[in-house]
Amino acid sequence: MEFIYDISGTLLSTCRDVLPIIILITVFQLLVLRQPFPQLHRLIIGVVYVIIGLALFLAGLEKALFPLGKIMASQLSDPVFVYGTTEIITQVDWTAYGWVYLFAAMIGFATTIAEPSLIAVAFKAGEVSAGTISQWGLRITVALGVAFGISLGTFRIITGTPLFIYILAGYLIVIIQTIFAPKSIIALAYDSGGVTTSTVTVPLVATLGLGLAATVPGRNPALDGFGLIAFASLFPIITVMGYAQFMQWSIHRKTKSKEKNNAL
Amino acid sequence: MIIFIILKKIRSAFTDLLPIILVISFFQIVVLKQPLPQMGEVLFGALLVVVGLSLFIQGLEMGLFPIGEAMAHALARKGSVFWLLLFAFALGFSTTVAEPALIAVAAEAAEIAGQGGLIESTPASLKEYAFGLRMSVAFSVGLAILIGVMRIIRGWPVHYLIIGGYVVVMLMTIIAPKEIIGIAYDAGGVTTSTITVPLVAALGVGLASTIRGRSPLVDGFGLIAFASLLPMIFVMGYGLIVFK
Numbered sequence: 410m411e412f413i414y415d416i417s418g419t420l421l422s423t424c425r426d427v428l429p430i431i432i433l434i435t436v437f438q439l440l441v442l443r444q445p446f447p448q449l450h451r452l453i454i455g456v457v458y459v460i461i462g463l464a465l466f467l468a469g470l471e472k473a474l475f476p477l478g479k480i481m482a483s484q485l486s487d488p489v490f491v492y493g494t495t496e497i498i499t500q501v502d503w504t505a506y507g508w509v510y511l512f513a514a515m516i517g518f519a520t521t522i523a524e525p526s527l528i529a530v531a532f533k534a535g536e537v538s539a540g541t542i543s544q545w546g547l548r549i550t551v552a553l554g555v556a557f558g559i560s561l562g563t564f565r566i567i568t569g570t571p572l573f574i575y576i577l578a579g580y581l582i583v584i585i586q587t588i589f590a591p592k593s594i595i596a597l598a599y600d601s602g603g604v605t606t607s608t609v610t611v612p613l614v615a616t617l618g619l620g621l622a623a624t625v626p627g628r629n630p631a632l633d634g635f636g637l638i639a640f641a642s643l644f645p646i647i648t649v650m651g652y653a654q655f656m657q658w659s660i661h662r663k664t665k666s667k668e669k670n671n672a673l
Numbered sequence: 674m675i676i677f678i679i680l681k682k683i684r685s686a687f688t689d690l691l692p693i694i695l696v697i698s699f700f701q702i703v704v705l706k707q708p709l710p711q712m713g714e715v716l717f718g719a720l721l722v723v724v725g726l727s728l729f730i731q732g733l734e735m736g737l738f739p740i741g742e743a744m745a746h747a748l749a750r751k752g753s754v755f756w757l758l759l760f761a762f763a764l765g766f767s768t769t770v771a772e773p774a775l776i777a778v779a780a781e782a783a784e785i786a787g788q789g790g791l792i793e794s795t796p797a798s799l800k801e802y803a804f805g806l807r808m809s810v811a812f813s814v815g816l817a818i819l820i821g822v823m824r825i826i827r828g829w830p831v832h833y834l835i836i837g838g839y840v841v842v843m844l845m846t847i848i849a850p851k852e853i854i855g856i857a858y859d860a861g862g863v864t865t866s867t868i869t870v871p872l873v874a875a876l877g878v879g880l881a882s883t884i885r886g887r888s889p890l891v892d893g894f895g896l897i898a899f900a901s902l903l904p905m906i907f908v909m910g911y912g913l914i915v916f917k
Contacts, residue, residue, distance in 0.1 A: 477701070592830075
C-alpha cells in the first residue's frame with residue numbers, strides 16, 4: 410500500500426517534469442509552426458512510456474539501491490571501520506581509506522553505465538557517426554572517467570586540499586587535449602561531461618561526499634562536501650578525448666607500418 | 674515476435690544495471706561482511722528499475738527523439754532565427770526552473786549561506802536567496818541552449834566557446850566568495866535532467882543535419898556542454914552580487 414503511494418508520488422513528479430516540455434512543444438507546434446503533429450498516436454505512446462518508465466526506474470532505485478548505497482557510503486567512511494579502533498582520531502591518514510577510494514571508483518563506474526541520459530546520448534552518437542562510435546565503447550569510456558574522477562574527489566575530501574586546484578588542473582588538461590584531439594570527437598566529449606551526472610549518479614555520490622566530509626576529522630560539510638559532481642563531469646571529457654586520440658594514433662601507426670611493408 | 678522484442682529490451686536493461694548489483698553485493702558481502710538487508714524488497718526494486726529503464730528507452734525511440742528532430746527540422750525550414758532561438762531559450766529555461774534536483778540544491782545552499790552569516794538567517798531572506806539562485810541557473814541554461822543553437826546556425830567551432838567559458842570560470846573562481854564555489858561547480862551537473870538531455874540532443878543533431886554545411890557529429894553535439902558550463906559562471910556571479 411505504502412509502495413503504491415511511493416510510485417504514484419514519483420509518477421506525479423515525473424509528470425511535473427515533463428509538463429513544461431509538453432506545453433512548450435504544443436504551443437510551438439500549433440501557434441508558431443501551425444502544423445498538426447506528425448504520427449501523433451505513436452508520439453503520445455512514446456511520451457507515456459517515457460513517463461511511466463522513468464517513474465518505475467526512480468521508484469525502484471529509491472526502494473532498492475539508494476538506501477543500500479547510502480548505508481554503505483556511511484559505513485565505509487565510518488572512522489571505526491577505517492581505523493579499526495573506537496578511539497577518537499585527530500590525525501587524518503589518507504592511506505587508511507583504501508576501501509573508500511575503491512568504492513567511489515566502482516560505484517561511479519556502475520551508476521554511469523546505468524545512467525539513462527548517457528544511454529540517450531550514446532544512442533544518438535552511434536546513429537550519427539554511422540557506427541564508428543560504438544554505444545558501449547562510449548559508455549565504458551565515460552564510466553571510466555567518472556570512476557577516476559569520483560575516486561580522486563574522495564581523495565580530495567579526505568586530504569582537505571582545495572577543490573579549485575583540481576578543477577583548474579583538469580581544465581588545463583582538457584584545453585591541451587582539445588588542441589590535439591580529432592575535431593569530430595570534441596563536441597561529443599564535452600557533452601559526455603554533462604550527461605554523466607543525473608538521476609542515478611547524483612544521489613549516491615552526494616551522500617558519499619557529504620558523509621565523508623561529516624566523518625573525516627577536520628572537514629566541514631559546507632565547504633568540503635560539495636564538488637564530487639564537478640569531478641564526475643570533468644574527467645569523462647578527458648577520457649573520451651583520450652580514447653579518440655589513442656584510436657587515431659593506433660590507426661596512424663597501422664597505416665604507417667603497412668606503408669613500410671608495401672615499400673619493402 | 675513482440676515478446677521477443679520485449680525480452681531483448683529487458684535483457685539489455687538488465688545488462689545496464691548489472692554493474693551496480695555486482696558492486697553493491699561485493700561491498701556488502703566481502704568488505705563489510707554483512708548480509709543483504711530486506712532481500713525481497715531489494716529484488717523487487719531492482720525488477721522495477723529494469724522494467725522502467727526498458728520502457729524509458731522504448732519511449733525515447735518512439736517519442737522524444739522523433740519530436741525533438743521534427744521540431745528542429747520544422748523550425749529550421751521555417752527559416753526564422755527568432756523563433757528558433759526563442760524555442761531554444763524556452764526549452765532550457767522551462768525544464769530547469771522546476772527541476773527538483775535544482776530546488777533541493779538551492780534550498781541547501783541557502784541554508785549553508787544562512788549558517789555562515791553571509792545572508793540574514795530569516796526564512797524570508799533564505800527563500801529570496803534560494804529563489805534568486807534558481808532563477809539565475811534557469812536563465813543561464815536557457816541562454817546556454819540559445820548560444821548553442823546560434824553556434825550550430827553559424828558554424829562556430831565548439832572549442833573556442835567552451836575554452837573561453839573555462840577561462841571565465843577560472844577567473845571567477847579567483848574572485849568569487851569561497852562558500853559559493855562548490856555549489857557553483859555542482860550546479861553545472863544538476864541542470865541537465867533525464868528528459869531534457871534526449872530532447873536537446875535530438876534538437877542539436879536535427880538542426881545540424883538540416884542546415885547545409887553542418888555535420889551532425891561535429892556540430893550537432895555540444896548543447897549539453899554549454900548547459901553545464903554557463904550555470905557555473907552565473908552562480909558565481911550571483912554569489913559576487915549577493916555576498917558583496
